[in-house]
Amino acid sequence: MAENTDVVVIGGGYAGVMAANRMTQRDDVTVTLINPRPNFVARLRLHQRVAGTHDAVVNYQDILGKGIRLVVDTVTRINPSERSVTLATGDTVGYGYLVYAVGSGSADPRVPGAAEFGYPIATLEEAQRLRPVLEAASGSAAVTVVGAGPSGIETAAELAERGRRVTLVCGGLLGPYLHPRGRRAVAKRLARLGVTVLDGPDTKVTAVTRDAVRLRDGRELRSEITVWTVGFGVPDLAVRSGLSTDALGRLLTDETLTSVDDERIVAAGDSAAPSDLPFRMSAYGAGCLGAHAADTVLNRIADERPAPINLSFPAMCVGLGRGAGVFQLANKDDIAIRLYIGGRPGAKLKEVSCNFSVKHLAVEARKPGSHHWPKGDKRQQLLRAKRGAAPATLTRSEV
Structure with a gap:
């Protein structure tokens, strides 16, 4: 009779749920998912939670495979030598293999006043904190959204579509990932919604106060509510547990997503840094990395050699309220191309993407091992360049 293997997955987001579901392919594997919340958070919809157009929460019963044990608690430490994790309640849970999928959240802002007066929305709790503040504010209250990545753009558009007076402070380029054609489409839609867009290097925020935002060029903008979407x-669980991490605290792994310190620990999602060259943070990437992390564990259990990760990012979706969006296409190496789909079709594709990011988890729960993803061909070149074997320039959109 085959020996049973206990696998613990830390984190119940896109990566963790995908990994846990995929692990159930084997009957001799027992999976425990540890997450601080009793429900799954659809992070792609947190800006809608803020605006009141979606609750951004999914019941784990709808997406988690049968037989997976859900523990609602927080892991405070990983104990590799004992192959166990310590929980906030003081309990310990043992493991044969561990999947580290703790995800990401808001970065600690270094701008004076941002932590005291800004409202980040990278987690459910942050979105819940901001929602009543908006509800209590007058309809004419000045709202400033700081940061012009997808989160900032989507939040600004969603609030403006709900009648809010919004200024989007980019601190640089509007939608840095986007192709110029896609960027122009975003700018045009924001203008139509009445969003004031301030871009360029002089728009970096230097301070946030209770009722204003100060910019590098000396301007001071009235801001009764400042939404902070920068970074x-x-x-820091990996750091606290004595595991090797990159400068941001992501767990360092090899290309199979295995920790450089311990082959019993595998990482997935935003908290993984394979070869110190992490993939772009995204729900799509998290799901694919979660599936690959599960495959690595299953390979090791079967005494087979795990494969290196191979993943491409063919597109990025940016929602512009309920009525429009930009579906920015990219080549296999995650570089935006001229082609995009905008307007109402773009909004429909954005909605499909949000729905599918959760549906993929449910499908994997019913049919473990079914999730597949497009492969890329640039990563090995990037790795050779990083190791000094060939000249190349690494750009943010390529990583």
Whole structure:
């Protein structure tokens, strides 16, 4: 009779749920998912939670495979030598293999006043904190959204479509990932919604006060509510547990997503840094990395050699309220191309993407091992360049 293997997955987001579901392919594997919340958070919809157009929460019963044990608690430490994790309640859970999928959240803002007066929305709790503040504010209250990545753009558009007076402070380029054609489409839609867009290097925020935002060029903008969408950080669990991480605290792994310190620990999602060259943070990427992390564990259990990760990012979706969006296409190496789909079709594709990011989890729960993803061909070149074997320029959109 085959020996049973206990697998613990830390984190119940896109990566963690995908990994847990995929692990149920084997009857001799027992999977425990540990997450601080009793429900799944659809992070792609947190800006809608803020605007009141979606609750951004899914019941785990709808997406988690049968037989997976859900523990609602927080892991405070990983104990590799004992192959166990310590929970906030003081309990410990043992493991044969561990999947580290703690995800990401808001980065600690270094701008004076941002932590005190800004409202980040990278987690459910942050979105829940902001929602009543908006509801209590007058309809004419000045709302400033700081940061012009997808989260900032989507939040600004969603609030403006709900009648809010919004200024989007980019601190640089509007939608840095987008092709110029897609960027122009975003700018045009924001203008139509009445959003004031301030871009360029002089629009970097230097301070946030209770009722204003100050810019590098000396301007001071009235802001009764400041939404902060600049940057993401990761939990410091790996650091606290003595595991090797990159500068941001992501767990360092090899290309199979296995920790460089311990082959019993595998990472997935935003908290993974394979070869110190992490993939772009996204729900899509998290799901694919979660599936690959599960495959690595299953390979090791079967005494087979795990394969290196191979993943491409063919597109990025940016919602512009309920009525429009931009579906920015990219080549296999995650570089935006001229082609995009905008307007109402773009909004429909954005909605499909949000729905499918959750549906993929449910499908994997019913048919473990069924999730597949497009492969890329640039990563090995990037790795050779990083190791000094060939000249190349690494750009943010390529990583």
